[in-house]
Amino acid sequence: MIFTPTEVIGHRGAGRGTVGGVLENTPASFAAAAAAGASWVEVDVRRSADDVLLVHHDAALPDGRPVVDLPAAESRAAGLATLDEAIEAVPPHIGLDVDVKTVMEDAVDAPARRTMALLLPHLRRHARSRPLFVCSFDPAALLAVRREAPEVATAWMPFVRNPLDQAVAGAAGLGCQAVAIDARSFGLAGDAPRPGRRSVGYTVDLAHRAGLQVLSWCPSPVDSARFADAGMDALVVDDVPGVVAALRERPFSR
Template structure:
C-alpha cells in the first residue's frame, strides 16, 4: 500500500497560488507544508525547450510565454525551480506526488526529448530513497511508468469534476494502484444531491475492492475529514494546517 490512511499531501507545497506569502511550487512552500504536518508534497513537472525539467503548474509563465518554448534559463529567471532543486528541497522522509504535465509536442518530438524520457531516470532514483507515486491527466504517462519503472505506483486523474464511475473503472482498467478524484466529483458539503452519483463511502468501497487506493484533490478541512471518515486514503490540500487539525479532531 502507498498510504497509511488518511495522509495529507500539500498541493504544490503549502497550497495553490500564494499562501502566507509563499509562492506555490517553491522550496519555501514545500518547507511550510512539511512544517504544517503534510507527510507528502505534490509537485508539477514539465519540460523546457532545452530539455530541462522545471516545476510549474501552468503551461505558460504569467506573461503568456509557453514554458516548452523557452530555455530553462528563462524559466529560472522567472523563479521556477528545476526538478533537481525541488527534490533537494523536500526531505527524503516526505513522500512525493509527481504530477506530470506532458505537452502536445511529446506526440511528435524525438523520443529522447519527450517529458517522460527525461523524467524516468529521476523517478527511478527517487523511488530508491522515498515514498513516491506518479499522477497525471495523461494516461500515456501512467502507461510509460508502468512499462519502464513498474515498481512506482501510478494514479489516474481523469479530469476536473470527473464522473466517479469512469474515474474508478478507468484507473482500474489502466492498471493503476491509485485513483485521484476531484473533491467536487464526490460533492462538497452543502452541494445539492446529484441523481445517480454514488456516495463517497460506496465509491471508496468499490475502489478498494478493485485494489485501488483513493486520493482526493482538493477538499477543504470539513470535506477532508468527511472523506477520511469514508475511507479515502489521502487528500491533496491547499490548507495543510486546517486539514491536519480537522483530521486530528475527527
C-alpha cells in the same frame, strides 16, 4: 499500498497561489508544507525547450510565454525551480507526488526528449530512497511508468468534475495503484444530491475492492474530515494546517 490512511498531501507544496507568503511550486512552499504537517507534497513537472525538467503548474509563465518554448534559463529567471532543486527542499521522509504535465510537443518530438523520457531516471532514482508515486491527467504518462519503471506506483487523475464511475473504472483499467479524483466529483458539503452519483463511502469501498487506493483534490478541511470518515486514503489539499487539524479532531481519529 501507497498510503496509510488518511494522509495529507500538500497541493503544489503549501497550497495553490501564495500561501503564508510562499509561492506555489517553489522549494520554500514544499518545505512549508512539510513543516505544517503534510506527509507528502505534490510537485508539478514539465519540460523546457532545452530538455530541463522544471516545476510549474500552468503551461505558460504569467506573461504568457509557454514554458516548453523557452530555454530553462529564461524560466528560471522568471522564478521557476528545477525538479532537482525542488526535491532537494523536501525532507527525505516526506513523500513525492509527481504530477506529470505532458505537452502537445510530446506527440512529435524525438522520444528521448519527451517529458516522460526525461523524468524516468529521476523516478527510478528517488523511488529507491523515499515514498513516491506519479499522477497525471495523461494516461500515456502512466502507461509509460508502468512499462519502464514498474516499481513506481501510479495514480490516474481524471479531469475536473469527472464522473466517479469513469474515474474508478479507468484507473483500474490502466493498472494504477490509485485514483485521484476532484473533490467536486464526490459532491462538496452542502451540495444538493445528484441523481445517480454514488456516495463517497460506496465509491471508496468499491475502489478498494478493485485494488485501488483513493485520493481527492482539493477538499476543504470540512470535506477532508468527511472523506476520511468514509475511508479515503489521502487528500491533496491547499490548507495543510487546517486539514491536519480537522483530521486530528475527528472523533474516530483517536
